[in-house]
Amino acid sequence: MCQAKRGVLAWYGGVAAPPCAAAAHPPNNQWARWTLPKNLFVGAGYVISPHIMPTHRGSIRLFQLFGIEVYLHWSWFVVAIYGIQSRGHQYNSIGWNVLEYLTLFLIVLMHEFGHSLACRQVGGRANQIVLWPLGGVAYVSPPQRPGAMLWSIAAGPLVNVALFPVFSLIWWLGHSAGWVESLPDLYRFVVTLWYINTILLIFNLMPVYPLDGGQILRSLLWFMFGRARSLLIASSIGFVGVAGLILFAIWAQSVWIGIMAAFILINCWGGLMQARAMARVANAPRHNGFACPVCKVAPPRGAFWVCGKCRKAFDTFETQGVCPNCGTQFAVAFCPECGNLRPMSEWTFSSNVPPKL
Numbered sequence: 474m475c476q477a478k479r480g481v482l483a484w485y486g487g488v489a490a491p492p493c494a495a496a497a498h499p500p501n502n503q504w505a506r507w508t509l510p511k512n513l514f515v516g517a518g519y520v521i522s523p524h525i526m527p528t529h530r531g532s533i534r535l536f537q538l539f540g541i542e543v544y545l546h547w548s549w550f551v552v553a554i555y556g557i558q559s560r561g562h563q564y565n566s567i568g569w570n571v572l573e574y575l576t577l578f579l580i581v582l583m584h585e586f587g588h589s590l591a592c593r594q595v596g597g598r599a600n601q602i603v604l605w606p607l608g609g610v611a612y613v614s615p616p617q618r619p620g621a622m623l624w625s626i627a628a629g630p631l632v633n634v635a636l637f638p639v640f641s642l643i644w645w646l647g648h649s650a651g652w653v654e655s656l657p658d659l660y661r662f663v664v665t666l667w668y669i670n671t672i673l674l675i676f677n678l679m680p681v682y683p684l685d686g687g688q689i690l691r692s693l694l695w696f697m698f699g700r701a702r703s704l705l706i707a708s709s710i711g712f713v714g715v716a717g718l719i720l721f722a723i724w725a726q727s728v729w730i731g732i733m734a735a736f737i738l739i740n741c742w743g744g745l746m747q748a749r750a751m752a753r754v755a756n757a758p759r760h761n762g763f764a765c766p767v768c769k770v771a772p773p774r775g776a777f778w779v780c781g782k783c784r785k786a787f788d789t790f791e792t793q794g795v796c797p798n799c800g801t802q803f804a805v806a807f808c809p810e811c812g813n814l815r816p817m818s819e820w821t822f823s824s825n826v827p828p829k830l
């Protein structure tokens with residue numbers, strides 16, 4: 474079974490104290506991020522974004538919860554050593570630095586579980602979370618409806634919203650109990666967690682497209698403008714945000730924010746290219762003798778499918794699933810409308826349903 478993967482990630486960056494925490498989301502590149510099992514199609518023109526997301530390859534499997542596998546990417550350890558050391562001497566023992574760093578990722582993980590569980594609730598697929606130095610990536614594939622997308626995205630930051638009163642209460646209790654004097658390390662830890670959670674929330678809600686806020690904006694625009702145009706608008710706004718973030722990184726002289734900005738820029742660009750690809754599909758003539766067994770939309774006429782073997786683009790409905798370049802036969806076809814993969818034999822119905830892109 475091929476997985477339509479959509480990375481949803483949280484990330485953080487922090488060199489200065491209080492630790493700067495942030496979380497972001499790559500675009501809804503269901504097609505661009507398609508991992509290619511042998512002999513499956515991806516939409517041609519969708520393979521536009523470099524594969525910069527961490528995968529479970531090169532990762533350690535930590536555990537499974539609610540049927541979701543949690544992985545830790547190897548690079549996490551490298552950056553963790555740096556991250557823990559750069560926390561400096563806020564505490565009397567390095568053990569607190571380690572605990573703080575681990576708790577940061579625990580909050581990120583809870584955020585990702587928010588996305589994953591919400592995605593499942595609306596009937597989507599979510600079975601993997603990968604933690605890496607920039608945070609976490611929840612691989613979710615919500616149904617292609619704006620409401621389902623909106624809930625899957627909003628549920629992540631809502632975890633941080635729910636944690637806000639919890640951390641506020643602990644801070645208040647600690648302050649009342651005089652931890653500042655009696656338990657300074659614990660008090661500092663509690664205060665830092667409050668900052669981490671709050672900054673994660675604020676950063677994620679920035680309306681810069683690949684970030685949660687940008688994807689929420691995109692989902693809202695989807696109700697009015699449709700799938701392709703909403704992505705076009707949201708990723709265009711994203712570029713403005715990225716420019717602001719780059720300026721901020723230069724002003725703050727923060728390498729981490731610079732790396733984040735670059736990462737957002739790449740994903741924002743991917744979103745824009747995907748929106749253009751969607752528009753191309755939407756404007757293409759149709760194969761009227763075929764219909765997607767899931768969404769009932771007739772497939773576009775044109776070289777929109779890529780051979781998994783030789784990478785040449787071709788029209789699978791014209792060639793009955795045979796790559797004209799290398800002769801490989803494909804038994805299933807990918808629907809650019811709804812993102813499902815279905816056997817060729819199931820597509821042979823006529824349809825009058827217009828594309829909704």
Ligand SMILES: [Zn+2]
Binds near residue numbers: 482496588
């Ligand atoms: Zn998120």
Ligand SMILES: [Zn+2]
Binds near residue numbers: 780797
């Ligand atoms: Zn081929």
Ligand SMILES: [Zn+2]
Binds near residue numbers: 766809811
């Ligand atoms: Zn479909």
